[in-house]
Amino acid sequence: MLAVGGCREFAGAKTPEFLVSPATLAFTARAGGQDPPLQFLSIRETDQEPVHWTASADVPWIGLSSRGDIVPYFLGIGVGTGMAAGVYRGTLTLARPSTGDVRVVPVTLTLLSTTPLAGRWAGLQGSVSVTLTLVVSGSQVSGVGSLAPPARAVDVTGTGTNSTVSLRLAAPGDTTSLSGTFVDDNSIVATLSGPRLADLSLTLYRQ
Structure with missing residues (x-):
């Protein structure tokens, strides 16, 4: 076998x-x-x-x-x-x-040679949070981000210089304006105004 x-x-x-x-x-x-x-x-x-x-x-x-x-x-x-x-x-x-x-x-x-606005920014004041990813071409600003509450994505357009910024945060159904001034190279004191916010102040920090 x-x-x-x-x-x-x-x-x-x-x-x-x-x-x-x-x-x-x-x-x-x-x-x-x-x-x-x-x-x-x-x-x-x-x-x-x-x-x-x-x-x-x-x-x-x-x-x-x-x-x-x-x-x-x-x-x-x-x-x-x-x-x-x-x-x-x-x-x-x-x-x-x-x-x-x-x-x-x-x-x-x-x-x-000047303070850059492009990049990622985030701010929190109480229950309100903002995150932004910005692209800059000359004085024109564009980008995307999020805003809460309620949590929603936003499209960003606006203008910016090496000292100030003015942005429009557009979400379906509402638009919020953001105006701010650089405090230093890594932070912006901003005011948010819109149908869900009434002149809310917060600080955006470079991420």
């Missing part, structure tokens, strides 16, 4: 993936002005084991809240503004020494 046998072949254990996000970072600020708010990188691996990581930057104007720890971790990234107006580029390198994995994150810093 012919005896036939077999065995199952098992693949080796798969190395957990080293995950860093977002893939790029971009900052905009006024040359010689206040540093923009920190942005954060999420560092983790797929099985959430407490594995060590390291981080470094290749230019002196990028600051790191830590140069190494264990996953998971939110790494704060800051930039300095003490250079002339222009566009600057640097690179963050994050590594997992136990496996040799390396992730590279490009960083772009745009320094302007």
Whole structure:
């Protein structure tokens, strides 16, 4: 009698993936002005084991809240503004020494001669919250955002300078006006007026 046998072949254990996000970072600020708010990188691996990581930057104007720890971790990234107006580029390198994995994150810093209005802003006063993502072309402003209560998306149009802003926040069924003045490079004191709001004051902070 012919005896036939077999065995199952098992693949080796798969190395957990080293995950860093977002893939790029971009900052905009006024040359010689206040540093923009920190942005954060999420560092983790797929099985959430407490594995060590390291981080470094290749230019002196990028600051790191830590140069190494264990996953998971939110790494704060800051930039300095003490250079002339222009566009600057640097690179963050994050590594997992136990496996040799390396992730590279490009960083772009745009320094302007005036305080930039473009970017993300958010404000909260009592139960009222506003978030805006603005694009600027000359003195014209456009963008999208949200306004609550009630929570609703808004389309943004208006005008802005390096000291003042006047915006129209349009949602289905109502429109709210926002007028504001820069307090510093990262905050705007604004007044909201509309059918659901009566001259409400709040401060918008750069995100």
